[in-house]
Amino acid sequence: MSRTLVLLGTAGYHPSDVRQTSCLMIPELGIVLDAGTGxxxxxxxxxxxxxxxxxxxxxxxxxxxxxxxFNVVDRRDMQRVAVHGEAAKLAAIEKHMLDTTLFPVPLPCQWLPLTGPVAIGGGGTLRTFPLKHPGGSLGMRLDFPDGSLAYITDTTAAKSADYVHEIRGVDLLIHECNFADGYEDWAEKTGHSCLTPVCEVARAAEAKRLVLVHHNPVADQPRRAPELVLDLQHARSIFPAVSMGNDRDQFTF
Ligand SMILES: [Zn+2]
Ligand SMILES: [Zn+2]
Structure with a gap:
């Protein structure tokens, strides 16, 4: 039985008129990947x-x-609301973002540090692996008996990067692409990706399909910054099964 992935936010950094920041959801399994403004x-x-x-x-x-x-789970009788992540980072959220000077009350959830692969329903398993990014990030791969998904965000794509073997053969690869080609210096400095290396990663990993997310919100104003708009024609010359991810897009995998 296949599943649906909904893109709830596809911007990096800040929302734009057409994109919220990073958030993906598999509604039938109650799974959310990242919790940006989306x-x-x-x-x-x-x-x-x-x-x-x-x-x-x-x-x-x-x-x-x-x-x-509080509004997301509003009045629903939830059996479990859990936030999973690296232990030190969950602690940082509680200490800083949820300090009462910034947010008034504790959130209605439990905090579960990741210690290894997690069973996620639908017969699936979620695994994480480290990505190079200032402060570190985790790539994720979700494997089900009849399909797979990988989510790679906030890293500088390179076909020689360690994470490429972690996503080998994946059905649906959701990969950040914060920058158009020509911004390689910025990509390296900020720990983000340019278009060509992302497509090369998808090809090297033999992914079936590539969807680009974590878009630079300024690229949604092409008159202001035409050089930031991703050249999809070029992308397809490297990896034909590539598409832009937009808010509310849905994919079956
Ligand atoms: Zn980001
Ligand atoms: Zn980041």
Whole structure:
């Protein structure tokens, strides 16, 4: 039985008129990957009494949406709401973002440090692996008996990178692409990716399909910054099964 992945937020850094920041959801399993500003939309798609939120890392554009949790689970009888991530990073959220000077009350969730692969329903397993990024990030791979998904965000793509073998043969690869080609220096400095290396990663890993997310919000204003708009024609010359991910897009895998 296949599953649906909904893109609830596809911007990096800050929201734009057309994109919220990073958040993905598999509604039938109650799984959310990252909780950027797009996390408020989880309320609309929630269809389970459990909600498991897995964090790649805790830069604000990936976690600020956790503070919307009261409205997301509003009046529902939830059996479990859990936030999964690296122990030190969960502690940083509680210490800093949820200090009462910044947010008034504890969130209605439990904090579960990742210690290894996690069984996730639908017969699936979620595994994480480290990505190079200032402060570190985690790549994720979700394997089900009849399909697989990988989510790679906040790292500098390179076909020689260690994570490539972790995503080998994946059905659906969701990969950040914060920069157009020509911004390699910025990509290296900020720990993000340019278009060509992302497509080369998908090809090297023999992914079936590539969807680009974590877009630079300024690229949604092409008159202001035409050089930031991704050249999809070029991308397809490297990896034909590539597409832009946009908010509310849905994919079956
Ligand atoms: Zn980010
Ligand atoms: Zn980051």
């Amino acid at each position: 996390f408020y939309r989880t309320r609309e798609f929630l269809q389970t009494s459990t909600l498991d939120i897995f964090l790649s890392h805790v830069h604000l554009d990936h976690v600020i949406g956790l503070t919307y949790l």
